[in-house]
Amino acid sequence: IYNVGGHSTTTVAALAKLIGRITDVPVVFPDEANPLAGAPHDVRLDMSRHAAEFGPPTFVELEEGVRRTVEWQKGLYSPGR
Numbered sequence: 766i767y768n769v770g771g772h773s774t775t776t777v778a779a780l781a782k783l784i785g786r787i788t789d790v791p792v793v794f795p796d797e798a799n800p801l802a803g804a805p806h807d808v809r810l811d812m813s814r815h816a817a818e819f820g821p822p823t824f825v826e827l828e829e830g831v832r833r834t835v836e837w838q839k840g841l842y843s844p845g846r
Contacts, residue, residue, distance in 0.1 A: 771827065
C-alpha cells in the first residue's frame with residue numbers, strides 16, 4: 766500500500782466541492798462546523814517509499830485525477846458489469 770500525493774494542496778471542503786461539480790451532485794455543509802479535537806490542521810503524504818521503488822513520480826493535476834477516479838468508479842459499479 767502506498768500513499769499517493771502530488772504537488773497540489775486542498776482542503777476537504779474544496780475537494781468535496783470539486784467532486785460534487787464533476788459528478789453533478791450538490792454538496793451541502795452543516796451550518797456549524799464542529800472540528801474534531803486533536804485533528805491535524807495540515808496533513809502531507811510521504812511519497813518516498815513510492816519514489817524508492819518506482820523512481821521519481823510524474824503527477825496529474827488534482828482535477829484531472831479526480832475526473833479519472835470518478836470515471837474508473839463509474840466503470841466498476843455500472844450496471845451490467
